[in-house]
Amino acid sequence: MTPIKFILRYTVVPLMAIIAVVSWALFHSSAEIDxxxxxxxxxxxxxxxxxxxxxxxxxxxxxxxxxxxxxxxxxxxxxxxxxxxxxxxxxxxxxxxxxxxxxxxxxxxx
Known part of the structure; x- marks a missing residue:
């Protein structure tokens, strides 16, 4: 396994998933109440x-x-x-x- 594949597989993809979940949670909680x-x-x-x-x-x-x-x-x-x-x-x-x-x-x- 090359170092680039290792970085992409084990650090970038999980980091992007965490960023996506956190940004969705912030957007959802900043909405106005009904x-x-x-x-x-x-x-x-x-x-x-x-x-x-x-x-x-x-x-x-x-x-x-x-x-x-x-x-x-x-x-x-x-x-x-x-x-x-x-x-x-x-x-x-x-x-x-x-x-x-x-x-x-x-x-x-x-």
Missing amino acids: ARQYAALSAAYASFPVPLRRDVADAMKSGKLHKWDYSSLVRESLDDGVVLDWPQQQTADVAQERARLAALVRADRF
């Missing part, structure tokens, strides 16, 4: 403690919530004893639910 998740945050926002409300406001500074922000907020809400419940009816309009949460955050200025 309307049901915005609706769940909006419905439970009034029962959030003040530090969690601040964290929601900080996460909404860009105008959108990403999946990693949402997972952090859900973990924090569970630590604070607040359970997020998705709405019974299907909410398909992400922009409308995002606007509703943004309105709650703006009305609750600290």
